[in-house]
Amino acid sequence: MNRDIVLSCAVTGAGDTVGKHPAIPVTPKQIAAAAVEAARAGATVVHCHVRDPLTGKGSREPALYRELVERIRASGVDMILNLTAGMGGDVEIGPGERPLPLGPGTDLVGGLERLLHVEELRPEICTLDCGTLNFGDGDFIYVATPGQLRDGARRIQQLGVKPELEVFDTGHLRFAKQLLSEGLLDAPPLFQLCLGIPWGAPADTTTMKAMVDSLPPGAQWAAFGIGRLQMPMVAQAALLGGHVRVGLEDNLYLAKGVYASNGALVEKARQLLDLMGARVLTPAEGRIHLGLPPRGEKGD
Template sequence: MKGKVLLTAAVTGAGETTEKNPNVPVTPKEIANSAIESAKAGATVAHVHARNPETGGISHDLNHYREIVDRIRESETDVIINITSGGGGDFIPSLATPAAGGDGTDMQTPAERHEPVGELLPEMCTLDCGSTNFGNMIYMSPTDWLRDQAKRIQDSGVKPELECFDTGHIRFAKQLIQEGLIDGDPMFQFCLGIPWGAEADAETILYMKNRLPENAHWSAFGIGRMQMPIAGQSALLGGNVRVGLEDNIYLSKGVPAKNEQLVDKAVTMLHGHGLEPMTPAEARAHYQLRNPYGGDQ
């Protein structure tokens, strides 16, 4: 869609960011409200994780996801919901028992990872297309598990966003497409700058972009201080944009951000390049997403 960009707000994530920025939403109400405020600021999509309201850490509780989704859908502000399906993949090796995970390991089966998506049927969900060294942790998504997840997502009618943290993940995502497990025009997300995945720079974006299928749509995000530079590079190279507190918690050096502020900053950047965010209705039509509200948008 010429002149239009899909703008995603990744509103909370699952990282240990709540002590560094008090604006990171934790409770289902806070996460939903942040998604709504991001939409009012111009976001097309809200990408959501659930957190444990008592600890601030990751939550896989379906009831937490249900409350988030219900609050967003019942609001008067429209936004496309994109639920993570990448939870429960954190493996921290133990030197004492290397075959078993150490403290902090959090693993789920493909069926468990898919549960919020299959039960709540958002328009979109993420599908992390491979394992990676994530700092000193291993994020685990074995290929047969990913085939299982891809099939479950396909059967649900939800559009997968193919998350690629390194170049090999693009190769496997294309294998999923070849095997008929991804319907329609595929949507890719380049996840850049995460130790120790793909670099956050224009050269890497071009390398990954040039290896996509011809009918693919794509987006890119960078973490930390590279959030806005990568957003700008992605938009200029014909891709979509993602910002939000999952990836970066600062508005400027030392200044804690709110999600809606990061969205507003991205919108201003897009306007400077003669672009604007898609509305949720435009995006549902353009990307052939399911409509959770029924009827035409």
């Protein structure tokens, strides 16, 4: 069991959750406030996407990230900042027997263009989604090819940002280990096991343990489950020796019929971990644990 936990809060994501919850953060101001709320509740790391303020849809617009990061840094509240670099891989296949032309939901760019905001803002951590995935029951695919991932990993390494390796299935884990063997990731690597997303790896004990058993020696890792499995996967990850993630990106409810806030989810996870005999690391402690520079050395 891990008794010193890095707790991440994913505050909004890019999913179709606007309208399903009365207070999904949408604007940079709202997302920054959600990040501050999570940090004040005790989150070690805050993981952020941005959204189009007019539509609520996920965005990769650098100006939105710029405003978000400026607001977070101006708050004076300490947190390890983790920005997504996963936007720009969406492909909507045409329906039925007409897969082409691609649908209006397509937003597909190369691996380096997905990192423009990371290159400008230099967060402490950014994500790297480690493979292609059928996403949901429709005709959507998230695309991350080996070539794109090698390009992205190489650039992240050059920027001095720590990649969080998002693993949605066992093949993603296999390729992340390949990146490590090619010298495109610095040791120790940081993995995030993303469980329960259709149609990736399921959120259950057997799957999590199988993935943990396949991690390279010395790897750091966290895991999360979505929806009602969020808190059970918090407990399971801690028991297996990992770190944890909660937040509105992955789960909208504190209890059945009770809408959550990011702060409330962080507090609930901290209470659970405390009952298990673990403690959540502060951002300063988390930097030491993850091998990140002290606060201020990267401009945050």
